[in-house]
Amino acid sequence: MLDRALKGSKGYWTLVIILLGFIGAGSLAYLHQFNNGLGVTGMSRDVSWGFYISQFTFLVGVAASAVMLVIPYYLHNFKKFGRIVILGEFLAIASVTMCMTFIFVDMGQPMRIMNVLLYPTPNSILFWDAMVLNGYLMLNLVIGWATLHAEKKGVPPPAWSKPLIYLSIPWAVSIHTVTAFLYAGLPGRHFWLTAILAVRFLASAFAGGPALLILLALILRKHTKFDAGKEPIQAVAKIVAYAMCANVFLIGLEFFTAFYSNIPSHMHAFEFLYAHGNLVPLMWTSTILALLSLILIVPPKMRGNETVLLWACIAIFISLWIDKGFGLVIGGFVPTPFDTVTEYWPTLTETTITLGVWALGFLVLTVLYKVAISVREELGTAGPPK
Amino acid sequence: MSIDRRKFLKIAGLSGIGMGLSAADSLIKGKAHASEESSLPESGVRLALVIDVGKIRTDEDYKRITDACHSIHNVPNIPNTKHEVKWIWTDTYEHTFPDQTNEFIPTEMKEKPFLLLCNHCAKPPCVRVCPTKATFKRPDGIVTQDPHRCIGCRFCMAACPYGSRSFNWVDPRKYLDMNKVNPDYPTRTMGVVEKCTLCVERIARGLEPACVEASNGAMVFGNLADPNSKVRKILSTHYTLIRKPAVGTQPSVFYVIGGGENAG
Numbered sequence: 001m002l003d004r005a006l007k008g009s010k011g012y013w014t015l016v017i018i019l020l021g022f023i024g025a026g027s028l029a030y031l032h033q034f035n036n037g038l039g040v041t042g043m044s045r046d047v048s049w050g051f052y053i054s055q056f057t058f059l060v061g062v063a064a065s066a067v068m069l070v071i072p073y074y075l076h077n078f079k080k081f082g083r084i085v086i087l088g089e090f091l092a093i094a095s096v097t098m099c100m101t102f103i104f105v106d107m108g109q110p111m112r113i114m115n116v117l118l119y120p121t122p123n124s125i126l127f128w129d130a131m132v133l134n135g136y137l138m139l140n141l142v143i144g145w146a147t148l149h150a151e152k153k154g155v156p157p158p159a160w161s162k163p164l165i166y167l168s169i170p171w172a173v174s175i176h177t178v179t180a181f182l183y184a185g186l187p188g189r190h191f192w193l194t195a196i197l198a199v200r201f202l203a204s205a206f207a208g209g210p211a212l213l214i215l216l217a218l219i220l221r222k223h224t225k226f227d228a229g230k231e232p233i234q235a236v237a238k239i240v241a242y243a244m245c246a247n248v249f250l251i252g253l254e255f256f257t258a259f260y261s262n263i264p265s266h267m268h269a270f271e272f273l274y275a276h277g278n279l280v281p282l283m284w285t286s287t288i289l290a291l292l293s294l295i296l297i298v299p300p301k302m303r304g305n306e307t308v309l310l311w312a313c314i315a316i317f318i319s320l321w322i323d324k325g326f327g328l329v330i331g332g333f334v335p336t337p338f339d340t341v342t343e344y345w346p347t348l349t350e351t352t353i354t355l356g357v358w359a360l361g362f363l364v365l366t367v368l369y370k371v372a373i374s375v376r377e378e379l380g381t382a383g384p385p386k
Numbered sequence: 387m388s389i390d391r392r393k394f395l396k397i398a399g400l401s402g403i404g405m406g407l408s409a410a411d412s413l414i415k416g417k418a419h420a421s422e423e424s425s426l427p428e429s430g431v432r433l434a435l436v437i438d439v440g441k442i443r444t445d446e447d448y449k450r451i452t453d454a455c456h457s458i459h460n461v462p463n464i465p466n467t468k469h470e471v472k473w474i475w476t477d478t479y480e481h482t483f484p485d486q487t488n489e490f491i492p493t494e495m496k497e498k499p500f501l502l503l504c505n506h507c508a509k510p511p512c513v514r515v516c517p518t519k520a521t522f523k524r525p526d527g528i529v530t531q532d533p534h535r536c537i538g539c540r541f542c543m544a545a546c547p548y549g550s551r552s553f554n555w556v557d558p559r560k561y562l563d564m565n566k567v568n569p570d571y572p573t574r575t576m577g578v579v580e581k582c583t584l585c586v587e588r589i590a591r592g593l594e595p596a597c598v599e600a601s602n603g604a605m606v607f608g609n610l611a612d613p614n615s616k617v618r619k620i621l622s623t624h625y626t627l628i629r630k631p632a633v634g635t636q637p638s639v640f641y642v643i644g645g646g647e648n649a650g
Contacts, residue, residue, distance in 0.1 A: 037557060044555070045555075046549070048543040048553060108576070109536060112535070121516065121517050121519055123514055123515075126515065186511060186515070186544055188511075189547075265485070338477060338549060
């Protein structure tokens with residue numbers, strides 16, 4: 001089926017070439033980092049994780065969000081998700097690819113990355129994160145490919161895929177839970193040392209991932225023959241609305257615990273992020289977009305209008321990207337263990353590498369979507385559902 | 387059939403009693419409060435440092451101690467503070483003990499520098515999170531680092547509540563005078579984490595850590611597990627502080643805070 005990625009329209013090839021250009025630029029920037037060390041990034045002795053790890057954290061959420069389509073479709077037999085569920089699974093593949101690449105580019109000694117497998121260390125959450133991410137990638141590759149293959153042949157998905165699909169549900173939860181545990185188990189990092197971190201991660205994932213999926217579905221409808229249909233998009237929008245409400249509520253809980261308790265160490269990170277650090281404009285943008293998005297997506301009439309929905313999803317995606325893809329990791333390192341502040345901002349090299357990794361993910365996504373859509377075009381099932 | 391049943395009940399009953407006994411046994415022997423568990427290891431050795439803050443007075447005193455460590459371990463002197471590597475250094479009371487300060491502490495405390503280094507915790511979070519066992523705790527309590535196994539993920543830096551770990555953001559050899567490096571100790575490469583190792587290489591030769599030797603008696607090194615050791619004697623007669631006790635790492639570096647009083 002992969003050969004279908006080699007035949008495409010002018011627009012398809014333009015997109016592929018643009019993405020390859022970004023990947024090329026990212027690779028050159030990475031070569032520079034590889035030769036000169038991570039000193040070419042904005043990270044420091046105090047802020048030892050930056051843009052790469054925060055992008056990884058955000059994208060784990062996007063990957064996990066596929067479960068929001070898998071559960072209704074396979075567990076509740078919600079047939080309307082039939083044509084969109086594969087988009088979720090392929091988005092998960094692209095996201096996990098990005099996650100693993102971001103971890104790779106963050107390594108000080110990337111040539112030794114196999115040490116994680118050569119010296120398995122069960123007491124390290126990073127070991128488990130590597131396990132669950134690889135497992136999730138394999139699950140989605142196998143399931144996505146097998147179901148698409150069956151669809152192409154006009155037969156039901158193979159029987160062996162059923163248990164794998166059921167397994168992928170708790171597995172999706174596990175990838176984001178384990179990623180939250182990377183942070184939530186560290187003494188002395190008060191911003192992260194919160195029992196609701198994993199839940200917050202899941203809530204933001206189930207809002208941000210499906211929001212991106214709605215955007216992708218709308219793009220596909222405009223530029224390809226594939227139409228996910230109005231009803232499935234509305235159903236996904238409802239999921240986004242609920243998850244975003246939960247996400248905003250959970251952040252509110254963190255504020256209450258920090259500020260009502262009045263414990264300085266618990267307030268410091270929030271004060272840095274929202275009152276006096278270099279991320280203040282970004283964090284407030286995130287907050288305002290989050291609140292605005294709720295107004296746009298919660299009332300059914302607003303959500304029902306696809307133009308409003310489009311803007312709501314853009315707002316949610318940007319808001320959560322700032323919150324998880326930037327603020328969470330940086331906010332945890334600032335203040336430092338000495339209660340001082342070391343600011344962080346990514347350098348040009350770091351940003352170029354980051355864009356390169358995103359481009360890589362989008363290339364994987366483009367190729368996979370191209371295959372899926374070509375198959376459906378051949379079957380005549382790409383158009384709007386009746 | 388009935389015999390079988392009787393037999394079965396007998397066995398079941400006996401094993402039930404057995405289980406009960408073993409449970410009772412562990413209840414009696416077991417620790418009622420996990421958090422009060424002793425930090426003293428089975429190996430009978432937990433190496434520790436006591437720093438008598440009052441005995442280190444001048445800037446030269448501090449410099450002598452930090453230089454002793456950094457010169458023999460080929461620690462590069464990187465001017466950019468974001469990239470610096472430090473094994474032992476100084477900071478203020480407020481930064482050293484952020485949870486144990488108030489606005490009315492004596493001025494001399496406020497202004498005095500405090501020596502900071504790896505705490506060689508009894509329960510080190512850095513060891514817990516390391517995915518390759520590059521950071522590990524030796525049976526004698528020293529938390530050390532194998533730079534050859536380190537993949538540079540910097541999880542240990544996120545986990546350390548004391549900011550005691552440095553990463554080689556840049557090539558450290560560019561900031562070393564290669565004619566003056568100590569040939570008996572390796573230099574490091576870019577992309578690995580490093581830290582104070584409590585001079586494992588000197589301890590192996592029966593010497594004290596370099597900082598202790600250079601401190602003129604202001605720092606005392608010894609075995610916490612030995613009730614007759616010098617460190618235990620100081621700890622039992624002086625009021626000491628450890629950094630961030632609330633995080634439960636049980637540091638092996640103790641600070642004698644006694645104004646003019648001496649520990650030795």
